Amino acid sequence: MTDRLPHEKGFHVSWDQLHRDARALAWRLQGEAPEDGWRAIVAITRGGMAPAMIIARELDVRAVDTISVKSYDHQTQSEAIILKSPDMDLMGEGDGVLIIDDLVDTGRTLELVRKLLPAAHVATVYAKPKGRELVHTFITEVSQDTWIFFPWDMALQYVEPYRGA
Numbered sequence: 280m281t282d283r284l285p286h287e288k289g290f291h292v293s294w295d296q297l298h299r300d301a302r303a304l305a306w307r308l309q310g311e312a313p314e315d316g317w318r319a320i321v322a323i324t325r326g327g328m329a330p331a332m333i334i335a336r337e338l339d340v341r342a343v344d345t346i347s348v349k350s351y352d353h354q355t356q357s358e359a360i361i362l363k364s365p366d367m368d369l370m371g372e373g374d375g376v377l378i379i380d381d382l383v384d385t386g387r388t389l390e391l392v393r394k395l396l397p398a399a400h401v402a403t404v405y406a407k408p409k410g411r412e413l414v415h416t417f418i419t420e421v422s423q424d425t426w427i428f429f430p431w432d433m434a435l436q437y438v439e440p441y442r443g444a
């Protein structure tokens with residue numbers, strides 16, 4: 280987390296907005312698909328699963344697998360490790376495979392995933408400048424000092440009125 284702070288701004292994404300943005304990403308990915316279409320999707324858990332489901336539906340991809348990556352911070356050094364790999368017999372080097380995540384921030388997660396599937400096409404819904412180069416296709420860029428709040432991390436709450444509380 281250390282290199283992810285501080286965040287001066289917040290970008291709040293509702294379920295509606297996430298659905299719209301993931302569909303916009305699917306539309307773009309359809310235009311970039313190989314002749315026979317994308318043959319499989321690998322969602323990066325957990326945040327990649329919601330957009331991956333929406334994209335799989337739009338592009339009619341039935342082979343959907345997951346990769347689980349955990350990041351560790353040891354003082355200034357940090358490393359990411361793969362906790363669970365996709366079916367590598369099916370994925371091969373990643374030709375015709377889409378890797379989907381909700382966002383790229385520092386790029387640490389995608390660096391590792393791209394090593395495993397070097398020929399895959401990488402797509403995220405949101406991107407920050409540090410990690411943008413690791414993504415082939417994304418929809419919305421936010422600044423590095425913005426924290427993106429996803430709908431699965433939020434709940435509706437009562438707020439006091441401005442006057443008369």
Ligand SMILES: O=P(O)(O)OC[C@H]1O[C@H](OP(=O)(O)OP(=O)(O)O)[C@H](O)[C@@H]1O
Nearest residue numbers: 324325326382383384385386387388410
């Ligand atoms: O570009 P990076 O700096 O690596 O950060 C981006 C990753 O961080 C978040 O996942 P997180 O590891 O917090 O796990 P989660 O998806 O299970 O919430 C996000 O969903 C991306 O996968």
Ligand code: HPA
Nearest residue numbers: 283384425426427428429
């Ligand atoms: O901006 C973010 N929002 C939610 N999760 C994240 N993981 C890395 N960066 C972010």
Ligand SMILES: [Mg+2]
Nearest residue numbers: 324325326327
């Ligand atoms: Mg994630």
